[in-house]
Amino acid sequence: MTTxxxxxxxxxxxxxxxxxxxxxxxxxxxxxEHLSDCDGCTSALEQMRATIRVAGSxxxxxxxxxxxxxxxxxxxxxxxxxxx
Numbered sequence: 001m002t003t004x005x006x007x008x009x010x011x012x013x014x015x016x017x018x019x020x021x022x023x024x025x026x027x028x029x030x031x032x033e034h035l036s037d038c039d040g041c042t043s044a045l046e047q048m049r050a051t052i053r054v055a056g057s058x059x060x061x062x063x064x065x066x067x068x069x070x071x072x073x074x075x076x077x078x079x080x081x082x083x084x
Contacts, residue, residue: 006034011041015048
């Protein structure tokens with residue numbers, strides 16, 4: 001692998017920025033090149049897009065109170081772990 005090629009793990013770490021279109025041009029080109037040859041990473045990208053679509057369609061009233069409470073507690077736990 002050359003220094004211009006991305007390993008799958010590196011690419012997965014860049015997918016969010018790729019979807020947000022915030023990657024520098026050189027990195028974007030490397031991501032697009034990798035995706036053109038890697039079915040696994042292309043699948044991961046499509047899964048991320050599907051997750052964004054589903055999450056974007058959720059409204060508070062569509063999520064049961066018990067689930068909202070569980071999500072709030074998870075965020076609180078992350079904040080505690082981060083020392084906030």
